[in-house]
Each structure stands twice: as C-alpha cells, then as structure tokens.
Amino acid sequence: ILNVEQSPQSLHVQEGDSTNFTCSFPSSNFYALHWYRWETAKSPEALFVMTLNGDEKKKGRISATLNTKEGYSYLYIKGSQPEDSATYLCAFSNAGGTSYGKLTFGQGTILTVHP
Amino acid sequence: GAGVSQSPSNKVTEKGKDVELRCDPISGHTALYWYRQSLGQGLEFLIYFQGNSAPDKSGLPSDRFSAERTGGSVSTLTIQRTQQEDSAVYLCASSLVPNSNQPQHFGDGTRLSIL
Numbered sequence: 295i296l297n298v299e300q301s302p303q304s305l306h307v308q309e310g311d312s313t314n315f316t317c318s319f320p321s322s323n324f325y326a327l328h329w330y331r332w333e334t335a336k337s338p339e340a341l342f343v344m345t346l347n348g349d350e351k352k353k354g355r356i357s358a359t360l361n362t363k364e365g366y367s368y369l370y371i372k373g374s375q376p377e378d379s380a381t382y383l384c385a386f387s388n389a390g391g392t393s394y395g396k397l398t399f400g401q402g403t404i405l406t407v408h409p
Numbered sequence: 410g411a412g413v414s415q416s417p418s419n420k421v422t423e424k425g426k427d428v429e430l431r432c433d434p435i436s437g438h439t440a441l442y443w444y445r446q447s448l449g450q451g452l453e454f455l456i457y458f459q460g461n462s463a464p465d466k467s468g469l470p471s472d473r474f475s476a477e478r479t480g481g482s483v484s485t486l487t488i489q490r491t492q493q494e495d496s497a498v499y500l501c502a503s504s505l506v507p508n509s510n511q512p513q514h515f516g517d518g519t520r521l522s523i524l
Binding site for chain 2: 326329330336337338339340343345349383385387395396397398399400401402
C-alpha cells in the first residue's frame, strides 16, 4: 500500500500572504508526482506533473518543487488571492508493474484565502 | 465535447437498487480512470482502463462494483445492490495515454446518495 501524505490538512491565510504545503510519498521506485487544484463545485484541474528529481515548475503565482530522493514535494502560492481557495491534491505514481497511469492521491490540503 | 463528461450529476436511490454511472472521456484519450471520494476521505482509485490492455481493477471495493468501457470510449460504472457506504462523489478522468507522466483530466463527478 502506497502512503501519500499531505500537510497541513487545512490552512487559512489572508489575501496577499504567501503560503506553502507539503506532499510526502515513498522515495523508492518513483515515477511521477502530480498536483491538482479542486475548487468547490468544479472538477479537479491539473497544475503540474513532475518526473525528475529537482524539478521546479511554475504557473503564474503557483510553483512546485520535487525531491524524489527524500520523498517530498512542496507547492508554493505567492500573494494568495481569494480565488486560490480550493483543495490542493497531490498524487504519486511508482514505477514497476503494468499500471503505468495509476495514481495514489493524498487527502488534500484545504486552502481558504480571506479577503 | 471538449472535456470529460459524466452523467448523471446527481443520483439519489434506495438501498439495494442498482445504479449505473456514465463517463464520456475526451476524444482520443486512451486511458480512463474511475475514482470516488467519500465524505471526509481522499480520492480513492477504483479502476483504470489502459488502452487495449486489461483494465486494472485492483481498487474496486467489492464484487458489487463493475465497470466496462465499450469501443475504447464511453465507460459505465455499475454498482449492484447499493449500500449506504457507497454514497460518495464518483469521479472519472481520462489521459491521452496510459502513462502517469501525463496529466489526468477530470469530469465534474456524479454525487451518489443512497437512502
């Protein structure tokens, strides 16, 4: 059983604050790490797919880093806005086996940005 | 359509009835995934159709759950003799190829309530 853990479980910040959260995953047989944003009443939206140790990805004010050797990824949001309020999910895939698309999701971090 | 389409968006049924949930993936996507999110839980993998290869059914919680994908496109998830613990949001996703270095594109989900 693969264990993907996200922290914190929830986070409240003020508009303009920068914030970050963590995804921990098994460091052996790493293949890919995904981040998704899931807003209420919408479908999860892919933010990043990272496959290489040391990868850094950026999309507007959101960025992510990856450390496959120690098994963690950070998601950063710079200058949070109320529209950033959502659940942020990470998902891990390991190599081996025949299910190369299969992802194991963490429980998510619920971000609330107060105006 | 442009995105993943799921129907119905909401389904309320009595315990013991059978239900069928439908997913229409993005045209040309060879991989299709079903997940569910129960109250207070993370996204739980159910089943994964990977092109012409055998589906990965390792996440189906019991033999009351089954899924098929006809003609490599539309998929239906069937739950027989529904139980109250089956109440959840059922999400479908598709990706271009069955490889976890590709992002998954999600539908809006079906909210299933078992009375």
